Every structure is written in C-alpha cells, then in structure tokens.
Amino acid sequence: MTQLPPAGWYPDGRGGRRWWDGVAWTDHGQPAKTDRSLSGQGRVGLIVGGVVAAVVLLIVVPLVLVVVLDQDGPEEVAVKWTTARVESDSETLCRLSSDTVNSELFGGFDGDTCAEYGRETRSELNEEFAEIATTYDELLADVDTTVQVLNVEKRSDNRVLVKVRWTQTYHGDDLDIAEYIDENVSGQTLTLTVMRKDGQWLVHGVAV
Structure with missing residues (x-):
C-alpha cells in the first residue's frame, strides 16, 4: 500500500x-x-x-x-465476486475473499499466490474443455454474465449484506451447452456478507 x-x-x-x-x-x-x-x-x-x-x-x-x-464499495465487490465465481475466475475470486472463504472454496489455499492459482485452475479448465473441441476461454467468449444487485442491508459501518441475482446467456451454436446453461446455471440468487478489514471490502460469507 x-x-x-x-x-x-x-x-x-x-x-x-x-x-x-x-x-x-x-x-x-x-x-x-x-x-x-x-x-x-x-x-x-x-x-x-x-x-x-x-x-x-x-x-x-x-x-x-x-x-x-481505487477502493470498491461492498456492492461493487459483491458484483465482481459473483461474476468471478460464475465464470471460474479463481484469481479474482481469491483476491476478493476473506481467508475463511478462501479456505472453504480452495481448501486452505494460500491467498498470497492468487495469481498463480488463477493461472493453474484456468489451465486445468482449458484442458478439460479441450476434450469437447473448445477451451474454457473460447466458451466464455460466447457467454454473457449479468449480475444484478437486489438488496443491500447495512448491518454496521464495516458489515453489509448484499443480495444478488446472476444470469448467463449463451450465444454460441452448441445446443447442448445452451440447454445446460439455461436449465442449470442461470438465474440463481446469492446473499453475500461483505466486510471491511484494513480499508478493503472482502466477501466473508455466502448463502444461497
């Protein structure tokens, strides 16, 4: 800093x-x-x-x-965190999560190496999707993710609950992927507990 x-x-x-x-x-x-x-x-x-x-x-x-x-507020952090989770952006997800959430998401992963972890997980995803003749990055190019803030509840100066709803729209020509996204991974709601520590807002809890 x-x-x-x-x-x-x-x-x-x-x-x-x-x-x-x-x-x-x-x-x-x-x-x-x-x-x-x-x-x-x-x-x-x-x-x-x-x-x-x-x-x-x-x-x-x-x-x-x-x-x-340069400091995002709790709503901005909630939107960025949700987008990162939906799109499997592990680096951003790691950087916007508290140690407790990172431990739950990544099994005690060391947050000091978020960039390295993000590269590793994205490489693994690309290898998995390569089996169906595409990469995860190519798939994301055909997907639009939208995160909407539904409600903000301030519990204290340093603790805010943010309820969001996210949707995904697939623009590619693979009907199986389009059907899967429409039926399984679109239109879900999350409530995030966002807390401020050392001047930075981080996600400290998630409820579906």
Missing part, C-alpha cells in the same frame, strides 16, 4: 507553512515573514520551499485520489 507523507509542517509556497495531518491538508498555517528586505539566501529559501510544497502537493493529491477512487 502506498505510504502518504507523515504529519507535519510543510512549506506552502508563499513563504509560510501549512499543517499536513498525514491524510489531508488542514486550515492551520503559519504566515510568511513580513520583512521585505530578504537576503539572497532568504529568497533562495523561499524558492526551495515553494518547490518542496509543489512536490508534496503533486505526490499527496494523486495518492489521496488513488486511495479514494
């Missing part, structure tokens, strides 16, 4: 200083000195201070925006 600059006084680019609380700029500031007979060294100090302040702003503002914008 990207580290923000520590709390402290930083040059404001106008000769004064402004307090950074470790997360955002505050209204507290120290005005610039009113002595206009600045020496050459003083002017250099102001210039350097302005450069430092600009650099701090360039670093801090994008980082704050990234931290805020």
